[in-house]
Amino acid sequence: MASISEYDIIPYGDSAFLVQFATKVYSETVTNHIHALIHSLQGHDHWEEVVPGYNSLLAYFCPAKFKPYEAKKVLIKALKNPVAASKSVSKTIDIPVCYGGEFGPDMETIMESSGLSQQKIIKLHSEKSYTVCMMGFIPGFTFLSEAPQLLHHARRPTPRTIIPAGSVGIAGWQTGIYGLESPGGWQLIGRTPLNMFDKDRDAPFLVHAGDDVKFVPISPLEYAKIEKRIS
Amino acid sequence: MIEILQTGTRITLQDVGRPGHRHEGIPRSGAADKLSFGLANWMVGNDWNTPALECVLGGQHFKFHKDMTIAIAGAEMWAQVNGQNVSNFTAFKVKSGNILTLSFARIGCRAYLAVPGGFQGDDFLGSISTYLPASLGGYKGRALQSRDQLETLDITTTTRSIPKGYAPQFSNHMVFRALEGPEFYDLCLASQRNLFIDPYEATQNTNRMGARLKGNKVVPKEVTNMISSPLLPGTLQCPPDGQPILAMTDGHCTGGYLRTLQIIRVDLWLMGQIKPGSKISFRRSIGDDAFEVLAGRNAFYSSLMDGFSF
Numbered sequence: 001m002a003s004i005s006e007y008d009i010i011p012y013g014d015s016a017f018l019v020q021f022a023t024k025v026y027s028e029t030v031t032n033h034i035h036a037l038i039h040s041l042q043g044h045d046h047w048e049e050v051v052p053g054y055n056s057l058l059a060y061f062c063p064a065k066f067k068p069y070e071a072k073k074v075l076i077k078a079l080k081n082p083v084a085a086s087k088s089v090s091k092t093i094d095i096p097v098c099y100g101g102e103f104g105p106d107m108e109t110i111m112e113s114s115g116l117s118q119q120k121i122i123k124l125h126s127e128k129s130y131t132v133c134m135m136g137f138i139p140g141f142t143f144l145s146e147a148p149q150l151l152h153h154a155r156r157p158t159p160r161t162i163i164p165a166g167s168v169g170i171a172g173w174q175t176g177i178y179g180l181e182s183p184g185g186w187q188l189i190g191r192t193p194l195n196m197f198d199k200d201r202d203a204p205f206l207v208h209a210g211d212d213v214k215f216v217p218i219s220p221l222e223y224a225k226i227e228k229r230i231s
Numbered sequence: 232m233i234e235i236l237q238t239g240t241r242i243t244l245q246d247v248g249r250p251g252h253r254h255e256g257i258p259r260s261g262a263a264d265k266l267s268f269g270l271a272n273w274m275v276g277n278d279w280n281t282p283a284l285e286c287v288l289g290g291q292h293f294k295f296h297k298d299m300t301i302a303i304a305g306a307e308m309w310a311q312v313n314g315q316n317v318s319n320f321t322a323f324k325v326k327s328g329n330i331l332t333l334s335f336a337r338i339g340c341r342a343y344l345a346v347p348g349g350f351q352g353d354d355f356l357g358s359i360s361t362y363l364p365a366s367l368g369g370y371k372g373r374a375l376q377s378r379d380q381l382e383t384l385d386i387t388t389t390t391r392s393i394p395k396g397y398a399p400q401f402s403n404h405m406v407f408r409a410l411e412g413p414e415f416y417d418l419c420l421a422s423q424r425n426l427f428i429d430p431y432e433a434t435q436n437t438n439r440m441g442a443r444l445k446g447n448k449v450v451p452k453e454v455t456n457m458i459s460s461p462l463l464p465g466t467l468q469c470p471p472d473g474q475p476i477l478a479m480t481d482g483h484c485t486g487g488y489l490r491t492l493q494i495i496r497v498d499l500w501l502m503g504q505i506k507p508g509s510k511i512s513f514r515r516s517i518g519d520d521a522f523e524v525l526a527g528r529n530a531f532y533s534s535l536m537d538g539f540s541f
Contacts, residue, residue, distance in 0.1 A: 010413045013493030014521035016463060018413050024458070038254065049253045051461040053485065058461035060253075063496065063525055064540050068518065134459065136256035136484035139365045143459060143485075172456070179256065180365055197256075199355055199367055205255055 004033040009075060014068070015048075016060040017075055023055050026146040026173055030055055031133050033082065035210040040083040044074060052134045052209050054143070054174075092129060092212040095177070097168050098223040099125070099190035106156070106187035110170065114150045124148045125189065126215040130175065132207050140165075140179015140197025142207055147175040159185035166192040168215070190215075193227040232296040233346070235379045239290025239333065242375040244350055244368070245343075247280045249358035253461065253484040260360040260368070263439055263480050264341050264503025266399055267305030269536050271345035274302035274322040276388035279536035281349035282359050284375070286342045288506060289335035293344070295325045296380075300388050301346050306339030306401065306504060321392035339401040340506035348384030362481055364440070397535055399501075404430060404510040407498050410518060412466055412490035414457070422449045426467070426492060430510040431475065437507050439481040444511060448473035451489060462486040465494035465502065467513070477502065477511070495521040497528050497541045 006022035019037070021030050034052045041050045041059060049060035061071040099122045100107040107118055114121065130144035147170055155171045160183060163169075167178040169186030178184060179196035192215075196206045207213055218226070235242065245268065248261025262268035262285055269279035289308040295301075302322040303310050310317045311332050317323050319342070325331065333342060352359030352369050361369025370379060415423065431446035449469040461484065462468070468476045468488040475491065479502050494502070495516050505511065525541060533539045 011410065011518060012413055012490070013410055013463065013465065013495060014516075014518055014525065015496045018461070020413065048250050049259075051254045051484065053460040054458045056458075056460045058253075058463070060463065062540075063522060064529060068522060134461075134485060135254060137459075137462075137486060138483065139256045139367075141256055174459075182364070197365065199365065199372075204355075209254060 004030055007079070009072065011068070012058065015063050016058055017072060019057040019059070019075065019079065021055045026054065028131070028145065031131055031145065036082040037078055038209065040078050041075070043083075046071070046074075051136075054133050092214055093207055094216050095192050095194060095213050096218045096222065096226060097126070097190040097192050097215045098218050098220055101220065103191035103220070103223070104168070104189040106169070107189050109187055110151060110153055110189055113153050116150060121151060121189065122217050124151060125175070126217050129212045129214040132209050132211045132213060134209055135205075138180055138182055140205065142177040142179060142196055142213070144175045144177075144213065146173045149173075151175075153187050155185040156187060159183055163188065164191060166194065166196065168192060191223075193223050193230065195230065233381045233383060234294040234296060235375050235377050235381075236292035236294050236330065237290060237377055238375055239286060240288035242287070242291055243285050243361040243363070244282055244352045244370050244375070245285045245360050246282045246358055248360045248480070249356045252356055256484050257356065257367075258362065258481050258484055259464070260362045260439075260481050261358070262343065262503065264305055264343070264500050265541065266500040266532070267341070267503070268343045269532070269539050270393055270398065271302045271304035271343040272349070273536045274304065274391045274393065275300050275345050275347045276391065277345060277347065277349055279539050281345065282352055283343045283345040283349065286333055286344060288340060289333045291333045293331045295327060295329050295331070297327045297383070298324065299346060299383060300324050300390055301331070301344060303333075303342055303344055304393070304398075305342040306336040308336050308342050309334035310342075320398050322388075322390040324390070336506060338403055339504035340509075341503050346383045347386045347388040350381050350383070364481065394535070397532070401504055403508070404512065405501055405505065406512045406514055407494045407501065408516040408521065409467070409492040409494045409513045410516050410521065412493045414489035415491050417451050417455075417489055418469070418491060419450050419452050422447075422451075425449070427513055427515055430512045433505050433507055433509040433511060435507045437505060439479055441479050441482050442477045442502075442505050444475045444477060446474075449475050449491060457487050457489065459485050459487045462490065463493065465496075465499045466490045467492040467494075477505070495525070497521070497525040500541060
């Protein structure tokens, strides 16, 4: 059982601290704790950036306003007493996904490694809800909580040079969504027609760290319909 | 109005970027060399953080369609107006019909062209900084192309020269002061030392996102799979092939490679002058010293440019 009290505060350059939790595996407790911390630190305007990781948190401060030891003091205080994000802030968002075929070119790889049928993989992947643990490395990329164990799979040995936006993939125990077309090495099992990131939308980000998402399997026909509706 | 005749390697519109969105995967972006960008603006009488053009490696030609004052700062690119040399250290007047040419970056990589009142661009999250991977900000979300026309304002300005001591001196061998990154001590002892000994060289894979370096291999004590974690500009990452990658202003917000060194804040602006072939050395800094140096340099430059900070 991962503990929220096992962590180190590591200086990261002269303007940031990294809070590194000891857990090496996915821990819901630690993830929720990190999101509560983010929530309480974001209220303090001396931080330029507060960024969640799976088992870490980056707090980047402005040294013109904040001496390093003062920043650390605020961080330690927040770590001891984070203001939990109220449940109404987080929401569950349905993400329609067309699994397999041209949308999930690595489905067969996962079928081989798991010994499961495509139908069973779709059921496993879509029946649970996931927490959005962190965003990045590029806009809209959505890092989710742990995938069902049978679906765990290492990244592709050679990354693809182009992965279409909306692709849903597996990397180790992680599952996630490519927000933009980009290179990448995740095993792709499906794709959503939704735009995870759209700079011209009133709300450019479909999801935020701390939200819950649930995948809803759709057919290629439904994919085309949704794609047409939102374009 | 200014017309782009030739874009050279690249021209983008930049300001000081959009801080506060790394948790959403949006890097700060902004002028890669914040200091030269600020000085170019100061010379034409702008606030230091006014939008300006970032010109990479030279080859840019501009045509002016009205009389105006302009300034160039940053990498020395043999700038000429209608064949007459112009300075990187003083604002100057151009006439309607004049053509400004930037030849090539002899030293450094990026030069900034500022005009009174700055340039208009597409706003995203409070900044017009161009971020090409997601087509954000800038001129229609893209780099400038030849025949693009940029409107300029009719405002009178002072024509300033950078006072002695304020203009940075560039070299093609750059030295960055750095602190140990979060995973520095996961490196083998030889690699910990090597990072500070021989210079690295920036490869062709060098842009606003990062610079892939070549030089002494950087090897961890043991190979482990790191869990994706936040990443900052100025971090020297160590991928499995042992050739480090320096994250820059448009760099990824999270990453899964060892974070071995972190360039101190006061030296980050100089990363904007790294070009393929640049030699790069790291010198060990100490946390408290870095803070003092930063406070001193902020005071020095904000006495010239109101509100400037590194």
